[in-house]
Amino acid sequence: MQIPILATTLVAAVSLLSIGCSSGTKSNEVKVSGKVTIDGQPIEIGSVSFVSADGATPTGGGNIKDGTYVAFVAPGEKKVLVLGNKLVGKEKLYDTPDSPTRDKYEKVTPPEYNAFELTPLTASISGAQDDLDFELLKKVKARR
Amino acid sequence: MSRISSTSVSRRGFTLVELLVVIAIIGVLIALLLPAVQQAREAARRAQCTNNMKQLTLATHMHLDTYPDWFPLGAMNGANNPTKVENGNSYSRITWHVLLWPFIEQTALYDNYDLNQPFYATPNIDQLRVPVNAYYCPSDQVGAVQGPTADPTYWRAMGNYVGNMGNTHLHQNGADQAIFNGSPFGVRHTYRMSQIIDGTSNTACFSEIIIASANAVNDNRGDILNDEGSPGFMSILTPNSSSPDQCRQCKASAMDVNHNDYRSIPCTIAADNSEMQIAARSRHPGGVIVSMCDGSVRFVGETISQSVWQGVLSGRGGEVVQLP
Numbered sequence: 001m002q003i004p005i006l007a008t009t010l011v012a013a014v015s016l017l018s019i020g021c022s023s024g025t026k027s028n029e030v031k032v033s034g035k036v037t038i039d040g041q042p043i044e045i046g047s048v049s050f051v052s053a054d055g056a057t058p059t060g061g062g063n064i065k066d067g068t069y070v071a072f073v074a075p076g077e078k079k080v081l082v083l084g085n086k087l088v089g090k091e092k093l094y095d096t097p098d099s100p101t102r103d104k105y106e107k108v109t110p111p112e113y114n115a116f117e118l119t120p121l122t123a124s125i126s127g128a129q130d131d132l133d134f135e136l137l138k139k140v141k142a143r144r
Numbered sequence: 145m146s147r148i149s150s151t152s153v154s155r156r157g158f159t160l161v162e163l164l165v166v167i168a169i170i171g172v173l174i175a176l177l178l179p180a181v182q183q184a185r186e187a188a189r190r191a192q193c194t195n196n197m198k199q200l201t202l203a204t205h206m207h208l209d210t211y212p213d214w215f216p217l218g219a220m221n222g223a224n225n226p227t228k229v230e231n232g233n234s235y236s237r238i239t240w241h242v243l244l245w246p247f248i249e250q251t252a253l254y255d256n257y258d259l260n261q262p263f264y265a266t267p268n269i270d271q272l273r274v275p276v277n278a279y280y281c282p283s284d285q286v287g288a289v290q291g292p293t294a295d296p297t298y299w300r301a302m303g304n305y306v307g308n309m310g311n312t313h314l315h316q317n318g319a320d321q322a323i324f325n326g327s328p329f330g331v332r333h334t335y336r337m338s339q340i341i342d343g344t345s346n347t348a349c350f351s352e353i354i355i356a357s358a359n360a361v362n363d364n365r366g367d368i369l370n371d372e373g374s375p376g377f378m379s380i381l382t383p384n385s386s387s388p389d390q391c392r393q394c395k396a397s398a399m400d401v402n403h404n405d406y407r408s409i410p411c412t413i414a415a416d417n418s419e420m421q422i423a424a425r426s427r428h429p430g431g432v433i434v435s436m437c438d439g440s441v442r443f444v445g446e447t448i449s450q451s452v453w454q455g456v457l458s459g460r461g462g463e464v465v466q467l468p
Contacts, residue, residue, distance in 0.1 A: 029386060045399075047412035049387040051380065055451025059380065061387025063399055063412050070401055072386040081380070083390055085415045093298070093361075094264050095222065100295055100361065102393050105415040114390075114419055115312075115319040116380060 029060050029072040032125060034132040036082060038108055042067025043084035046109070048134070050078040050123065051116050073125050080121035082136060084109040110140045189282040190428050193304075193352070194441045196278055200305055201349050201435040203247035204328075213336045216243035218307050218329030219371035221315065221417065226260050231334040237262035239375040240307050240329060241279070241368055242271075248278050263369060264298050272300035272369045279303030279368065281352050283427040288358035288366065295361045302355050303368040306422070308348040309376030311454050311461070313390075317418035326459030328437055329376055331417075337437070340459040344437035346466075347459050351377050351424040351434045356409050357395045364391040365409060365422065374422050379457035381423035383432040384446035390414035390421045434467075442467055 032050075036043045049061035050073040062071030064084065084107070091104035112118040113136060120141060121134055158166075207216050214231045219239045226234040236259070245254040253271045261268055273289065280286040281304040290299040310327030312320035326342075328335055328349055340347050353374055355366030367373025372392060381387050387410070388399075394411035397403040408427075414420045424444075426432040431445040434456070444453075444467060455463030 045413050047388045047390060049381065049385075052450045055454070056449050058382035058447055058453075059385045059387050059450055061381075061385065063388050063401055063406075063410065065399075065401070083412065083414060083419055085413050095262075096264070098297060100298070102362075103413075105413050107415040107419065111317045111319040111419070115317075115323070117323045118319050 029074050030125065030128045031070065031130075032073050032123075032128065032132050033062075033068065033070040033130045034134065035068050036064050036084070036134045036136070037067060038084060038136040039138050040135075041108075043082075043108060043136075044086045045105070046082065046084035049081040050125065051081060053077040053079050053122065075125045075127065078123045078125055079116060079119055080123050080134065081116065081119055082109055082113045082121065082134060083107070084113075084136070109136060110138065112140045186283065186429065190433070190443075193281040193283060193426075193428070194433055194443075196281065197305060197350050197352070197433055197435040198439065198441050199248060199278060200244065201437075201439045201441070203244045204349060204437075205439060206247040207244060208337050210247075213338055215328045215335050215337065216240040217334045218309060219331045219375040221331055221371050222262070225262060227332065229332065229334050234260070236260060237264070237371050239263070239369055239371055239373075241303070241305075241375075248276070250274075250276055263300075263371075269298060269300060275301040276303075279305065281305070281426065281433075284352075285355050285358050288355045290361050290367070291359040294359055299361070300367075300369050302358060302366040304352045304355060304366070304426075305350050306353050306368065306374055306377045306424070307350055308457050309378050311379045311458050313378060313380075313418055314376060314420035314422070315417040320418070325454075325461035327457065328459060331371065331375070335459070340437055342455075342459055342461060342463070345440060346456065347437045348456050349435045349437045351383075351432055352426050353377060353422060354409050354425045354427060356398055356405075356411070360395070362393055363395040363398060363411065364393050364420075365389060365411070365425075372417060376422065377424045378421045379454045380421050382446065382448055382450055382453050383424045383444055384408075384426070385423045386410065387423075388412040389423055389425075390419055392417070392420065444468075 046064040048069045051059050057074040060073035085105040088106045089104045090101040092099040220235040225236040228234045257271050275287045288302045307329035356363035364373045389411050397405040398409050398411035424432040434444050435441045452465045455465030
């Protein structure tokens with residue numbers, strides 16, 4: 001009866017090994033959240049992107065909804081890009097009389113906040129955080 | 145009769161132990177093989193996707209031979225159509241897929257297309273409803289269209305392949321102009337092969353995106369035949385980034401942080417095209433397929449660093465980068 005025991009141990013060991021081979025999570029991204037305002041007003045809809053300042057990690061980020069955002073970011077020094085919009089009505093898809101329509105939004109953030117070279121916002125991410133707030137200004141002073 | 149029974153004295157069978165050992169060995173082999181079989185299916189789809197992208201890049205090379213040194217126009221947007229661009233031709237609203245038709249053996253479609261009319265006008269829209277195989281990555285939704293239910297007048301085929309539009313946004317705003325580092329494709333602009341001074345083997349040509357919403361007209365990703373849909377991809381967001389694409393239209397589930405779609409195709413609204421940006425995304429585990437301007441095709445992992453990705457997409461950035 002020694003060999004069946006040996007065989008079963010072998011089978012058990014191999015199946016345990018193959019369980020260990022299943023894929024893990026995508027990366028070392030941590031959860032970061034907070035509030036985003038422009039001139040004190042919460043941003044209705046938009047996104048926050050954390051672009052690596054030294055280019056060493058992939059870009060992470062997340063959506064803004066009603067003034068708060070949740071993002072997943074790899075730790076490191078970041079330049080922060082913010083895009084904010086508000087809903088203003090409907091617009092046509094094509095230049096024809098019977099064109100279907102879509103929601104029309106209006107941008108509330110200056111383009112400098114959405115350009116890597118110009119954004120004045122930076123962040124240093126070392127771990128999960130839930131109070132990383134960004135206060136934007138309509139009259140932005142671009143970094144140059 | 146009696147002879148047979150007398151000779152079969154030492155007939156030997158398998159013992160239970162031996163049988164168990166054999167079964168155990170077979171079990172182990174199957175356990176090793178099974179995951180490989182499952183992966184083989186995805187590997188086959190990936191190979192076909194790679195091939196599609198290779199064909200598109202070769203078609204681009206034929207375009208470069210036919211119209212000496214010019215890449216096809218990435219896209220033409222709506223203002224003052226038809227507009228003359230650098231290569232001397234005039235275009236109305238269009239994307240590069242149409243301009244590559246003659247080179248992927250879709251001459252019939254091209255012959256019936258009127259370049260002076262926008263893509264949504266007759267007879268053009270009828271040509272855009274043909275779901276050409278070369279539009280689709282088999283790992284995503286082959287044959288996806290917007291469909292007559294969603295839009296009876298203007299529906300068209302969708303697709304996965306997008307052109308490299310560089311390191312800024314779909315349309316460059318004022319803030320972008322200063323930092324634009326060149327690309328093979330652009331909106332309202334055509335570029336020459338000789339303008340890719342980083343070298344054709346170091347500059348991306350095509351990559352892929354995920355079709356966000358088949359049988360609907362509520363999301364730009366996958367609307368490859370519309371200049372305002374998704375003709376290109378840009379490098380601000382790395383492949384499969386957790387940071388959302390910025391589109392004119394996003395389907396609700398792609399904006400909902402609690403929805404499954406948000407994890408694969410996150411999206412947020414961009415109020416105008418100068419803020420639109422779209423990341424390369426795919427259903428292949430771990431990364432996206434990218435073709436380079438010299439015709440080689442690579443698999444790029446989603447953990448690629450921002451600086452390498454930006455260097456690969458720029459045509460004249462002068463970055464010293466090599467795809468891993």
